[in-house]
Amino acid sequence: MAPEVALVTRGVELDVLGIGYDAITDEQRASVVEAHPRPNFKKEILAAFTEGLKDRPDTTFGNVKADVLQHFLPGFERGDFVEVIQESDWAE
Known part of the structure; x- marks a missing residue:
């Protein structure tokens, strides 16, 4: 490319x-x-992601945005895809 x-x-x-x-x-x-200057870009984009996600943390399940909240939102606990499957009500 x-x-x-x-x-x-x-x-x-x-x-x-x-x-x-x-x-x-x-x-x-x-x-x-x-x-297109990038002053403080890394810090500001991570802060923007955090601000946009903090009130809807469940939307981060299964995607990389959970990484953002894990780093910047105290008390955030990411969902575990494997545990969701294993704890499903389905017998098998």
């Missing part, structure tokens, strides 16, 4: 998670950051 295409089609993976970071050059990254 061409770097420009990767940047567009995998924007969230690259922007938020850093997946594909090396697929674009330092110059390309600098150009993007110049147009």
Whole structure:
């Protein structure tokens, strides 16, 4: 995949998670950051995720957002998919 295409089609993976970071050059990254600065990005995006999820923690079951609440929401206990299956009322 061409770097420009990767940047567009995998924007969230690259922007938020850093997946594909090396697929674009330092110059390309600098150009993007110049147009769209990222001051305190990591801290602020995690705070935004936490704020958006704290009142509906059950929506994080089975997805990566549970990781956010586990780190930033005191008392949060993530659901366990295996336990849900094992404790199901079905006999088998």
